[in-house]
Amino acid sequence: MTVTAGSTAALALGDDALVLSHRLGEWAGKAPVLEEEVALANIALDLLGQARVLLSMAGDEDELAYLREERDFRNLQLVEQPNGDFAHTITRQLYFSTYQRLLYAELAAGDGQFAPLAAKAVKEVAYHQDHAEQWTLRLGDGTAESHRRMREACEALWRYTAEMFHPVEGVDVNWKDLETSWLESVSAVLRRATLDVPEGPRSGAWTAGAGRQGLHTEPFGRMLAEMQHLHRSHPGASW
Amino acid sequence: MVTRTTPFEGQKTILEEELHKLAGSVPDPELPVLTLEELGVLRAVHVRGGGAVEVELTPTYTGCPAIEAMSADIERVLHEHGVPEVTVQTVLSPAWTTDDISDEGRRKLREFGIAPPRTQRATGPVPISLGPTRTAAHTPGGAAETPPAVGPEADPVRCPHCGSADTELLSRFSSTACKALRRCLSCREPFDHFKEL
Numbered sequence: 001m002t003v004t005a006g007s008t009a010a011l012a013l014g015d016d017a018l019v020l021s022h023r024l025g026e027w028a029g030k031a032p033v034l035e036e037e038v039a040l041a042n043i044a045l046d047l048l049g050q051a052r053v054l055l056s057m058a059g060d061e062d063e064l065a066y067l068r069e070e071r072d073f074r075n076l077q078l079v080e081q082p083n084g085d086f087a088h089t090i091t092r093q094l095y096f097s098t099y100q101r102l103l104y105a106e107l108a109a110g111d112g113q114f115a116p117l118a119a120k121a122v123k124e125v126a127y128h129q130d131h132a133e134q135w136t137l138r139l140g141d142g143t144a145e146s147h148r149r150m151r152e153a154c155e156a157l158w159r160y161t162a163e164m165f166h167p168v169e170g171v172d173v174n175w176k177d178l179e180t181s182w183l184e185s186v187s188a189v190l191r192r193a194t195l196d197v198p199e200g201p202r203s204g205a206w207t208a209g210a211g212r213q214g215l216h217t218e219p220f221g222r223m224l225a226e227m228q229h230l231h232r233s234h235p236g237a238s239w
Numbered sequence: 240m241v242t243r244t245t246p247f248e249g250q251k252t253i254l255e256e257e258l259h260k261l262a263g264s265v266p267d268p269e270l271p272v273l274t275l276e277e278l279g280v281l282r283a284v285h286v287r288g289g290g291a292v293e294v295e296l297t298p299t300y301t302g303c304p305a306i307e308a309m310s311a312d313i314e315r316v317l318h319e320h321g322v323p324e325v326t327v328q329t330v331l332s333p334a335w336t337t338d339d340i341s342d343e344g345r346r347k348l349r350e351f352g353i354a355p356p357r358t359q360r361a362t363g364p365v366p367i368s369l370g371p372t373r374t375a376a377h378t379p380g381g382a383a384e385t386p387p388a389v390g391p392e393a394d395p396v397r398c399p400h401c402g403s404a405d406t407e408l409l410s411r412f413s414s415t416a417c418k419a420l421r422r423c424l425s426c427r428e429p430f431d432h433f434k435e436l
Contacts, residue, residue, distance in 0.1 A: 038413065045302040050302065119331075120331050130411065
């Protein structure tokens with residue numbers, strides 16, 4: 001496969017959507033309440049739809065999803081992080097959906113190859129962001145236990161948030177402005193939820209931009225093994 | 240019924256109009272009370288050389304799994320009508336919005352027990368500000384309900400059963416991606432609301 005700037009970008013955005021979709025799908029059957037089960041599955045479905053369009057821009061969607069090795073995935077490390085407790089999942093949603101909404105709004109306003117998809121997806125993502133914000137408020141400003149768990153999750157995932165703003169070749173946006181808007185938006189939600197904005201570093205020496213270069217965290221390999229094993233064991237299988 | 244035209248449609252031939260009507264009369268696989276025309280997802284029908292027909296369909300949500308069933312149903316209906324070759328293409332632009340649902344479609348949704356989406360009909364981008372819900376107001380420390388995502392504040396989501404405007408949001412996501420789950424505080428019935436998109 002020839003990797004052009006366009007397909008590099010499609011892989012980066014498509015892998016973000018695919019991997020987060022799979023993580024959210026892992027909640028099926030064990031979400032805290034039925035409404036959340038349905039909500040997380042619906043968000044996962046939106047992301048999967050976006051992933052299918054994006055990966056099809058880079059090649060064959062099934063081959064890209066099921067037959068690539070870990071090092072060939074270009075997703076952010078944030079989206080591959082395990083679900084953890086519900087607070088971790090909500091924090092990951094808050095960080096990512098805020099980013100995705102800002103990014104897609106920019107892409108939708110342009111006339112690049114991603115504009116049609118972005119214009120469509122940004123409206124879906126607005127609901128994802130709202131969902132994450134409402135839970136952040138309820139959990140952060142809830143009981144002592146829910147507050148503690150949210151605080152821990154916000155701090156634990158903070159180190160993966162700088163990577164989102166490393167420029168991606170073929171994505172024509174002002175990354176600095178995007179980062180400023182993201183920090184403002186997330187900080188405002190955290191403050192309303194009576195949570196402190198984490199003070200730790202937003203990347204580690206080993207995480208800066210790593211996911212976009214194919215370097216992933218340990219849990220990602222296990223996730224991929226589960227996601228790909230059926231297709232690899234039974235090539236061409238269908239329902 | 241309101242006939243909607245898209246900016247991409249040129250002059251249609253009589254045959255194209257007829258095939259458009261046929262394809263448009265296919266029921267939505269998930270909401271069979273609506274036709275694809277009423278849902279506003281059928282963008283165009285072109286007759287190409289050799290009698291091959293190309294259909295342009297747009298998904299409601301990017302990941303909507305119903306699009307495959309819609310394509311298969313359109314192909315079947317057109318084949319039955321004697322069209323030898325049918326290709327259904329998915330187009331994303333311009334993005335589908337709930338404003339594309341016809342007035343007749345909205346009426347049918349309400350009859351079916353689903354609160355139709357409120358119309359947006361603004362020109363240009365619609366600023367969306369999503370806030371805490373009524374559900375959150377019942378939580379200690381939760382914030383009060385803020386205006387709905389879209390649509391004028393004075394335009395509440397009405398219960399499709401009793402018409403009451405006193406309804407509350409139970410969950411932003413319901414049986415499908417395009418619906419939210421609400422409850423009527425007058426007749427106490429839960430109901431689906433086709434979310435504005």
